[in-house]
Amino acid sequence: MSGNDATARVFEVDDVVSALERVLSEHTRTVHIRGEVVNLRSGRGARMFWFRLEDPRDGMDARVDCFAWATDVGQGYALADGDVVQAVARPEFSRRDGRLIIRLHRIEPAGEGAILRTIEERRRRLAAEGLFDPSLKRALPFVPRGIGLITARAGAARADVLQRIAARLPVPVIVVQAAMQGSACADEVVRALALLDADPRVDVIIIARGGGSLQDLLPFSDETIVRAIRATRTPVVVGIGHQPDVTLACLAADAEGATPTAAADLVVPDREALDEDLGALRRRLRGTARRCAVRPRRALELLSARPGLMRPHEAVVRRPRERVRELGRRLAREVRDAADAPGRDLRALAARRRRAGSAVPSAARARLKVLAARRVGRDPERPLADGFALVRDASGRAVESADAALTAGRVRLTFADGTVPAVVRADEEDA
Numbered sequence: 001m002s003g004n005d006a007t008a009r010v011f012e013v014d015d016v017v018s019a020l021e022r023v024l025s026e027h028t029r030t031v032h033i034r035g036e037v038v039n040l041r042s043g044r045g046a047r048m049f050w051f052r053l054e055d056p057r058d059g060m061d062a063r064v065d066c067f068a069w070a071t072d073v074g075q076g077y078a079l080a081d082g083d084v085v086q087a088v089a090r091p092e093f094s095r096r097d098g099r100l101i102i103r104l105h106r107i108e109p110a111g112e113g114a115i116l117r118t119i120e121e122r123r124r125r126l127a128a129e130g131l132f133d134p135s136l137k138r139a140l141p142f143v144p145r146g147i148g149l150i151t152a153r154a155g156a157a158r159a160d161v162l163q164r165i166a167a168r169l170p171v172p173v174i175v176v177q178a179a180m181q182g183s184a185c186a187d188e189v190v191r192a193l194a195l196l197d198a199d200p201r202v203d204v205i206i207i208a209r210g211g212g213s214l215q216d217l218l219p220f221s222d223e224t225i226v227r228a229i230r231a232t233r234t235p236v237v238v239g240i241g242h243q244p245d246v247t248l249a250c251l252a253a254d255a256e257g258a259t260p261t262a263a264a265d266l267v268v269p270d271r272e273a274l275d276e277d278l279g280a281l282r283r284r285l286r287g288t289a290r291r292c293a294v295r296p297r298r299a300l301e302l303l304s305a306r307p308g309l310m311r312p313h314e315a316v317v318r319r320p321r322e323r324v325r326e327l328g329r330r331l332a333r334e335v336r337d338a339a340d341a342p343g344r345d346l347r348a349l350a351a352r353r354r355r356a357g358s359a360v361p362s363a364a365r366a367r368l369k370v371l372a373a374r375r376v377g378r379d380p381e382r383p384l385a386d387g388f389a390l391v392r393d394a395s396g397r398a399v400e401s402a403d404a405a406l407t408a409g410r411v412r413l414t415f416a417d418g419t420v421p422a423v424v425r426a427d428e429e430d431a
Helices: 003-007 013-027 112-128 156-168 185-197 214-221 223-231 248-252 260-267 271-304 312-356 361-378 402-408
Strands: 031-043 048-054 063-069 084-094 099-109 147-151 173-177 204-209 236-240 390-393 410-415 418-423
Touching: 013 084, 031 063, 063 084, 099 112, 112 214, 112 223, 112 248, 147 156, 147 185, 156 173, 156 204, 156 260, 173 185, 185 204, 185 214, 185 223, 204 214, 204 260, 214 223, 214 236, 214 248, 223 248, 236 248, 236 260, 312 361, 390 402, 402 410
Parallel strands: 063 099, 147 173, 147 204, 204 236
Antiparallel strands: 031 048, 031 084, 048 063, 084 099, 390 410, 410 418
């Protein structure tokens, strides 16, 4: 051993490894890396992953050993061999293996094609379970008593939703903050949903996030968020991204707004539109009330125009009077008919006598005498000429007994020379 070798400093392995770790820590920085997963292995119940990242471009023969925890893999993404991923990488020295490895964070599929294939596969599976069935959609309250809002702490979506609600119809809003992208997004949104669903002040929940890349919106296609939305008792409205952005959360929600502002429009009605509708309803109600009042009034006017209703007291008096006059006319006709009957018979017999000639003059004369005597006997006024009187009650009916006269009280006595009224009462001595 040379002198120089004898004086050389000897480092322990731990010293060398610590020095390497210190150098890597001080002189390297995190970078975004993209590559194809090769030779994927897992450990500790799939909580740890080891694999290689290779350059996916043709003709490029470069690879690095990588390590990641399961929590570093994007929500809803299952890492597999052959996947092209992108991640945040930082070099580290492995004490156990004695080699340089790349520690990866925020691993996500690289390229929209892979992401879309993953989302589509998940959509088919959840749709088969009926989680997107339109019949499961719950109706939104017409005017909610309170609104729950899940959004980022300082995102533009928060301000847009709150301003829109205040402008349309001020309703109390309970805001719960949650990450709107990244690995923590799904868990925080699920916790916020459970918190607002249990709040009795909340009638509807809004999940609001502004636009972003497909990778940024990927957590809202996470299975846990979809199931959490369908598990709530409170209706959920989603306003994520812009018009083209459709996530699985949008499909599971009870209503979807193309933007956060549109989601607010779905939840609260426009006060001005409500005032206009209310005014129109008032006008219709007044018109209906007028029509309902005019019809009975016209009917009443038509009824009051009838003569009997114009002067009801006269109608009450006139009706019995007209009835009496009508009965009197009927009685007069009957009397005349009774008086004319013998005359008609006599004229008929005279005609027969003339036709018969003188064949039976004596018989005809005898028959004539009989008929003349019968005529005189049937004359209703003949008894009046002999001093009798015809008794009628107030209605003009003939009174045929003393009891009937006492019952009638007031009667009319018809003599040969006229009619006089009379009052019938019981004899005081008889009483």
